Amino acid sequence: MASKLLNHLRALYTTNNHSPSHRLSNPKLIFHLPRSFLSVSQSLLHARPYSDAPEPIPTGPPLPEKPPTNGGTTSYKKNVSRASNFSSSLNEAELSKFSAIAETWWDAEGPFKPLHLMNPTRLAFIRSTLCRHFRKDPHCARPFEGLRIVDVGCGGGILSEPLARMGAIVMGIDAVEKNIKIARLHADLDPVTSAIEYHCTTAEKLVEEQREFDAVIALEVIEHVADPAEFCKSLAALTVTSGATVISTINRSVRSYATAIIAAEYLLHWLPKGTHQWSSFLIPEELVLILQRASVTVQEMAGFEYNPLTGRWTLSDNVSVNFIAFGTKNHQ
Amino acid sequence: MPLTQQLTVAIIDSNPALGSGDCIKKDDPPDSRVSTVTPATISLFKDVGAWQYVQQHRHAYFDRMQVWDYTGLGYTRYNAREADKEVLGCVVENKVLHRSLLSCIQNSDFQKTIYPSRLTSMSFSSSSSTIGVGGTSSRTTPYTHGNLAKLELSDGSSLYAKLVVGADGSKSRVRELAGFKTTGWNYSQNAVICTVEHTEENQCAWQRFLPAGPIALLPMGDKFSNIVWTMNPKESSDCKSMSEDDFVKAINHALDYGYGPHPHSRLFGGDIFSWLGADVTSSANECFEVPPKVVKLVSGRMAFPLSLMHANSYASKHVVLIGDAAHTVHPLAGQGVNLGFGDAFSLSRVIAEGIAVGSDIGEVSLLKKYEADRKPANIAMMAVLDGFQKAYSVDFGPLNVLRAAAFHGAHFISPLKKNIISFASGEHKLPLFS
Numbered sequence: 001m002a003s004k005l006l007n008h009l010r011a012l013y014t015t016n017n018h019s020p021s022h023r024l025s026n027p028k029l030i031f032h033l034p035r036s037f038l039s040v041s042q043s044l045l046h047a048r049p050y051s052d053a054p055e056p057i058p059t060g061p062p063l064p065e066k067p068p069t070n071g072g073t074t075s076y077k078k079n080v081s082r083a084s085n086f087s088s089s090l091n092e093a094e095l096s097k098f099s100a101i102a103e104t105w106w107d108a109e110g111p112f113k114p115l116h117l118m119n120p121t122r123l124a125f126i127r128s129t130l131c132r133h134f135r136k137d138p139h140c141a142r143p144f145e146g147l148r149i150v151d152v153g154c155g156g157g158i159l160s161e162p163l164a165r166m167g168a169i170v171m172g173i174d175a176v177e178k179n180i181k182i183a184r185l186h187a188d189l190d191p192v193t194s195a196i197e198y199h200c201t202t203a204e205k206l207v208e209e210q211r212e213f214d215a216v217i218a219l220e221v222i223e224h225v226a227d228p229a230e231f232c233k234s235l236a237a238l239t240v241t242s243g244a245t246v247i248s249t250i251n252r253s254v255r256s257y258a259t260a261i262i263a264a265e266y267l268l269h270w271l272p273k274g275t276h277q278w279s280s281f282l283i284p285e286e287l288v289l290i291l292q293r294a295s296v297t298v299q300e301m302a303g304f305e306y307n308p309l310t311g312r313w314t315l316s317d318n319v320s321v322n323f324i325a326f327g328t329k330n331h332q
Numbered sequence: 333m334p335l336t337q338q339l340t341v342a343i344i345d346s347n348p349a350l351g352s353g354d355c356i357k358k359d360d361p362p363d364s365r366v367s368t369v370t371p372a373t374i375s376l377f378k379d380v381g382a383w384q385y386v387q388q389h390r391h392a393y394f395d396r397m398q399v400w401d402y403t404g405l406g407y408t409r410y411n412a413r414e415a416d417k418e419v420l421g422c423v424v425e426n427k428v429l430h431r432s433l434l435s436c437i438q439n440s441d442f443q444k445t446i447y448p449s450r451l452t453s454m455s456f457s458s459s460s461s462t463i464g465v466g467g468t469s470s471r472t473t474p475y476t477h478g479n480l481a482k483l484e485l486s487d488g489s490s491l492y493a494k495l496v497v498g499a500d501g502s503k504s505r506v507r508e509l510a511g512f513k514t515t516g517w518n519y520s521q522n523a524v525i526c527t528v529e530h531t532e533e534n535q536c537a538w539q540r541f542l543p544a545g546p547i548a549l550l551p552m553g554d555k556f557s558n559i560v561w562t563m564n565p566k567e568s569s570d571c572k573s574m575s576e577d578d579f580v581k582a583i584n585h586a587l588d589y590g591y592g593p594h595p596h597s598r599l600f601g602g603d604i605f606s607w608l609g610a611d612v613t614s615s616a617n618e619c620f621e622v623p624p625k626v627v628k629l630v631s632g633r634m635a636f637p638l639s640l641m642h643a644n645s646y647a648s649k650h651v652v653l654i655g656d657a658a659h660t661v662h663p664l665a666g667q668g669v670n671l672g673f674g675d676a677f678s679l680s681r682v683i684a685e686g687i688a689v690g691s692d693i694g695e696v697s698l699l700k701k702y703e704a705d706r707k708p709a710n711i712a713m714m715a716v717l718d719g720f721q722k723a724y725s726v727d728f729g730p731l732n733v734l735r736a737a738a739f740h741g742a743h744f745i746s747p748l749k750k751n752i753i754s755f756a757s758g759e760h761k762l763p764l765f766s
């Protein structure tokens with residue numbers, strides 16, 4: 001299904017590519033999305049609407065026709081009833097799930113093993129897209145020198161630390177206090193990473209504080225939030241104009257059901273059972289759409305493919321399971 | 333390599349040659365220890381800018397090699413031209429390799445310190461044990477050496493490192509301290525090593541398989557050659573104690589009519605292989621030659637026990653093993669040092685890849701990439717060399733004929749010969765599976 005969709009997308013892409021400046025420059029690795037993509041994906045979504053998933057989406061409301069008026073604090077999961085400091089798009093059940101395994105963040109053989117394995121590949125995408133966008137030298141050891149980056153949903157800091165080593169001024173935020181404690185302790189083990197600022201807060205809170213960053217990165221987070229559209233709006237609000245927003249997640253496809261849930265959680269026990277709710281996954285078109293509505297234009301997208309023989313992840317153009325999108329904040 | 337340039341490097345080595353700024357003089361007596369570096373290693377040396385220093389000293393390229401055995405049934409001559417190469421390898425004295433690499437790092441502008449000392453202990457304060465959820469979340473924890481290996485040296489100093497590279501040889505202290513397990517066996521053979529002189533310059537590498545093991549005569553330049561002679565421990569102690577004249581006689585005997593006749597070029601003949609439809613190689617027409625006579629011993633005689641050893645793992649958190657610390661092989665093809673340099677360059681590539689994506693260079697998941705890259709190559713070479721050693725440890729008529737047939741095959745079948753040369757040159761491809 002996913003590959004068919006992708007092919008469909010590509011077919012649409014080639015026929016709709018009116019603008020010669022958005023050529024498919026590197027079809028093997030990353031496909032660039034044309035400006036016309038939005039209209040394409042809308043028509044695509046029309047044929048296969050958001051709500052047309054096999055199961056209704058319990059956590060997120062259908063994509064609103066127009067943005068809610070009091071940006072960021074309206075639509076949340078109904079069962080967010082416990083006293084939470086955060087009026088945000090967070091999902092309480094998801095928070096307690098992560099809190100339970102927080103201590104194992106830095107155990108490369110533990111529950112977060114897949115993330116550790118995937119991390120270099122995610123960072124390779126971030127490195128290449130951000131270096132190109134911010135015109136940084138990709139051949140130096142600290143290309144992100146001077147860039148302010150926020151890692152939303154930083155967990156134990158497994159993305160924040162490499163970003164800091166690459167020279168960025170990093171803030172890591174996570175709604176789970178335990179994660180922030182782990183991240184702080186671990187980052188303090190190395191003088192380079194001890195400069196990372198960690199806060200137990202949410203993207204929405206930072207928006208309220210009117211914080212802005214050159215790049216906003218939220219990897220493997222959006223599938224755990226109650227309201228992806230609201231979440232994207234917060235990310236966009238944190239991004240400076242012409243800044244970068246990077247999101248990675250899992251596609252809602254048959255293949256992702258088979259690999260991310262059946263294989264990773266039940267057969268290989270890579271992830272604790274119940275880590276992911278398949279129905280809350282977004283397909284790439286949905287992500288592009290909700291980001292566009294938040295005035296972030298997706299420029300590049302890539303898939304991650306796992307090779308079980310080498311145990312390594314590589315970037316590919318197959319977005320049927322794990323994928324990552326790089327977008328830029330539009331001028332307003 | 334700009335990505336690794338920002339790393340601070342400490343070299344811990346008690347070898348006095350490292351500290352002394354002595355240059356090697358042209359008329360210094362040749363070293364008794366040499367290495368045969370393959371074209372692959374030469375190109376790696378060129379990449380880092382170390383080969384120019386080797387070229388300033390004595391070194392000897394060779395483009396021909398003759399391998400034969402004591403049964404007189406077969407021989408093989410290899411010529412670099414058959415594999416479209418200029419040379420088969422280059423013989424360089426170990427002190428020249430050391431000095432060249434040292435000059436190379438001294439003239440490069442990364443931060444390095446040489447500690448003329450030995451490693452006495454190594455400890456890791458496990459980061460997982462220091463992390464508890466009960467800890468404070470604010471930044472009250474000062475930077476500690478939590479995520480580093482602590483090394484204590486024999487001169488009483490200590491240092492901290494993200495990554496410790498065990499490049500300290502077959503008796504590696506790093507390997508022992510880090511608790512890497514090894515697999516291996518002794519060959520109950522010793523290698524007797526020395527440098528000899530001829531009346532004229534030797535330009536070919538020679539290797540003859542004798543009942544107790546191979547003897548190799550390697551050109552070193554300036555009329556010198558190096559001898560690597562494998563024999564049983566009893567014979568090796570005899571060789572070390574006999575007079576120099578007797579020893580020179582023993583060498584000449586072993587490289588000529590000793591233990592058996594010269595092979596006849598046409599005993600099996602090219603005819604046997606011509607019906608296979610194989611190309612008869614150009615060097616197949618080259619006749620058997622007798623190596624140049626040794627006239628004088630110019631260095632001491634050293635004897636080393638031979639063993640095969642392989643570390644079950646090359647990488648753990650903060651520690652990797654390279655070279656002989658990770659694997660020792662039979663010296664019969666001079667491949668040990670080349671495997672070691674292959675390891676070093678693979679590791680530097682993996683570290684650069686890690687730095688590109690902001691990895692901690694002591695992370696196991698990164699270091700395992702190096703292991704995955706090198707283990708198959710090292711094991712393949714170890715298996716080939718061990719097989720060779722085993723094939724020659726039995727003196728049994730039919731087996732001798734079989735070996736001779738293999739020699740003829742290697743001599744006359746061009747694609748096989750080309751593959752053997754490529755494999756021995758450091759291109760990672762097994763001879764039979766091209």
